[in-house]
Amino acid sequence: MTTIKDVAEFAGVSVATVSRTLNNSGYVGEESRKKVERAIKTLEYYPNEVARSLFQKTSKMIGLLLPDISNPYFPLLAKGVEDCAQEKGYMVILGNVEDNLEKESTYVKFFSQYNVSGVLSASAIQKDAKSSIPFVLLDRAMEKEDYSISTDDLLGGKLAARAIEETKAENVIVMAGPKKVPGANDRLTGNLQVLNHSNINYKIFETNTYQVDKAEKIARNLFETFENFDSVIASNDVFALAVMKEAMRRKYRIPEDLQIIGYDDMPFSRYMFPGLTTIAQPAYEVGYRGAEMLFNLIEKKSITQKKVILKPEFVQRETLR
Amino acid sequence: MTTIKDVAEFAGVSVATVSRTLNNSGYVGEESRKKVERAIKTLEYYPNEVARSLFQKTSKMIGLLLPDISNPYFPLLAKGVEDCAQEKGYMVILGNVEDNLEKESTYVKFFSQYNVSGVLSASAIQKDAKSSIPFVLLDRAMEKEDYSISTDDLLGGKLAARAIEETKAENVIVMAGPKKVPGANDRLTGNLQVLNHSNINYKIFETNTYQVDKAEKIARNLFETFENFDSVIASNDVFALAVMKEAMRRKYRIPEDLQIIGYDDMPFSRYMFPGLTTIAQPAYEVGYRGAEMLFNLIEKKSITQKKVILKPEFVQRETLR
Known part of the structure; x- marks a missing residue:
């Protein structure tokens, strides 16, 4: 050599x-x-970059921890991260941690052994890991001192409930996402803040998971548990889809007999029939801006805003009256 | 330190x-x-792993090149790769190359500078890159000497056409995927081998892209270009979805007036109404077994089969009569 x-x-x-x-x-x-x-x-x-990295004690790599790459939200986020990293000449090491603490700690250890310059995490991240390396949380703004990019889920929850309110709904089922996901609670709170100030009757249906392969069963369960509802605020687009399917199977007309609003605005949501009305999350932007913030930290630039909160948007299609 | x-x-x-x-x-x-x-x-x-890697001239990292992480097929494949890598104590560096040769060559150069132990690529990969490092192609078995894991797209094409044949279809539109994607040609050939031996009339509709955001326009185009067809063999599930939507908008009943078969079996496909009949590709398995083969190469184990071809499967749901 x-x-x-x-x-x-x-x-x-x-x-x-x-x-x-x-x-x-x-x-x-x-x-x-x-x-x-x-x-x-x-x-x-x-x-040799390895030699350079050994000398400089950092490498041109950043780590990205994701809770579940098969949830379509995260590949969009990863794309944002990767586009920004590539502009900066950095590579992205992917860690799919599946909310598994052991997997997460394996990755964090590995990242540190390879002198990665920083870590982006859309998963929870342990305190120890944070102290030694620049890191930015994505969609998980948990502690005051953390750097983070997230979406205003409280606002998202309000937007969904307001859209339902404007249709003169009478009986609404609110699907509450898993409690351990911070955003899920905020969305629910947003939903309820609006519904509690209206004359709408509502009931909460707890789902405890965002897992794609549970959606069908949960949708069936919803129809078996409740009666006489005319609207569903779904916990995400996949679950909205499953509820739509079950409703159609039961000969409901959408939106005439039953209206549904989703959350996320996944690429497939506009290809539903009827097209799914939903709240759009800026997944790509969360990833891109998170990476930007991380590179500012790595380059020791001053950061005026530790916590950036992006706005979700209401996307009108055809599942509300 | x-x-x-x-x-x-x-x-x-x-x-x-x-x-x-x-x-x-x-x-x-x-x-x-x-x-x-x-x-x-x-x-x-x-x-320090960097020091170890400098000494040993390899690292416990593998590179993964994907053409488009926002296409839901690839995150599933990436998950398979990552699960296998984690069992072996390796990390995965992700490269989203978007069929862009320049991006690809940046990644390949980077991989080599960081002494990655091997590369998995679901994208095209240049000859130079191949010679210096163990690599396995995923779904792109292009040259004789390459190691690869792929799915039998010819068989997949046949399965789709046979399913249509059994429904006594009369006029079929065959959507042909982009010519530069090797699998797309095989699927088309498989379709035609069956249809040419039947009494079914068919017409080919060339789409030239798999891009998700083009599906809506292409579906509209299909209905404007052709008349009196009773079946569509779609180039993938996203396009099948878009065709279904456009058909329903035009008041076709599915499958009574128009039947549709997809390709891929994406997680959302079973949540369609009616549920999308399709050909399932083993994306996760392609990733997992590709990584297994790569580790065998890295560990210099003997490999009995250079080209592994997995079988796609027909998934019956509700869009065929």
Whole structure:
């Protein structure tokens, strides 16, 4: 393997000059620079990033922890992270932790052993891990001192309930997402703040999971548990979809007999028939801006806002009257 | 930072003994081992993976190149890769290359600079990149000498057309996927092999893209271009969905007036109403078994089968008569 010493010898300059040329730092005369560049080309010398990272104690890698990559929200978020990382010349190491603490700690340990420059996490992250490395939480703004990008789920919950209110709904089922997901509680609170100030009757249906493969059973359960409801505020788009399917199977007309609003605005939601009315979360933007914030931390730039909260949006389609 | 030398000094043993203890190789007396372990604990010494990787010229990382992470097929595949990698104690660096050669070559260069142990690619990969590092192609078995895991798309195409044939369809629209995607051609060939041996009339509708955000327009285009068809073989589930929506908007009953079959079996496909009949691709298994093969290559185990071809399956739901 070609070393920096070989390059220096071939070019007839010092190792320090080669290093300055490579790192674009300090003064290097025009002629020396040309010699070094020619030597690099001739000898096919590629500076080894591992060596550089060992020397600098950081690498051009960031870690990304996701709770569940098969939930379509997270690939969109990952795409935002990766686009930003690529612009900055960084690579992304993916960790799919599935809300499993052991998996998470394996990844965190690995990240630190590989000198990653920072970590983005859409999963919970242990305190120990945070202290030693720049990190930004995505959609999980848990503690005051944390850097985070999230979406205003309280507002999202209000938007959904207000949309239902405007249709003159009478009996609403509110699907409450899993309690351990911070955003799920905020959405529910937002829903209830609006509904409690209206004349609408509502009942809460607790789902305890966002898992895609549970949606069918939960939707069936909803129709077996409740009667005479005319609207459903679903905990996300996948669950809205499953409720729509079960409703149609039972010969409800949507939205005439039953109206449904989702949450997320997944790519497939507009291809439903009728098209799913929902609250759009800016998944790509959460990822992209989270990565931007992380790079600012890594580069020790001043950050004026530790917690960025993005706004969800109401997307009108065809499942509300 | 604590070094291996500090550990040796603290333990009162040689650096070689610490190294043997860490790597679990060679003889280390019971007492020395205990001393070393105590020193490591006291000094909080973590052997640096970057240093190890620099020394060994490989790292416990593999690269994964995907053409489009927002297409729901690929996160499932990535999950399979990641599960297998985690069992082996490896990390996955994600590269979302979007069929962009420049992005791809940036990633490949990076992978090599970081001494990754191997690369899995569901995207095209340049010849240069292949020679220097173990790699396995996922769903892109292009050249004879390549290691690959793929799905039998020809069979998948046949299965879809046979299912349509059994319904006594008369006029079928066959949506042909983008020509540059190898699997798309095989599916089309499979479709036609069956249809050409039947009495069914068919027409080919070329779509040239799998992009999710083009599906709506393409579906509309299909209904504007063709008349009097009773069946559609869609190029994937997202496109099937878009065709279903446009058909329902135009008051077709599915499957009575128009039947549709998809391809992929995405998680959302069973939540359609009616449920989408489709051909299931084993995305997770392609990822998992691809990673298994890659680790066998990395560990220089003998591989009996260079090209593994998995079987797609017909999934009956409600969109065929």
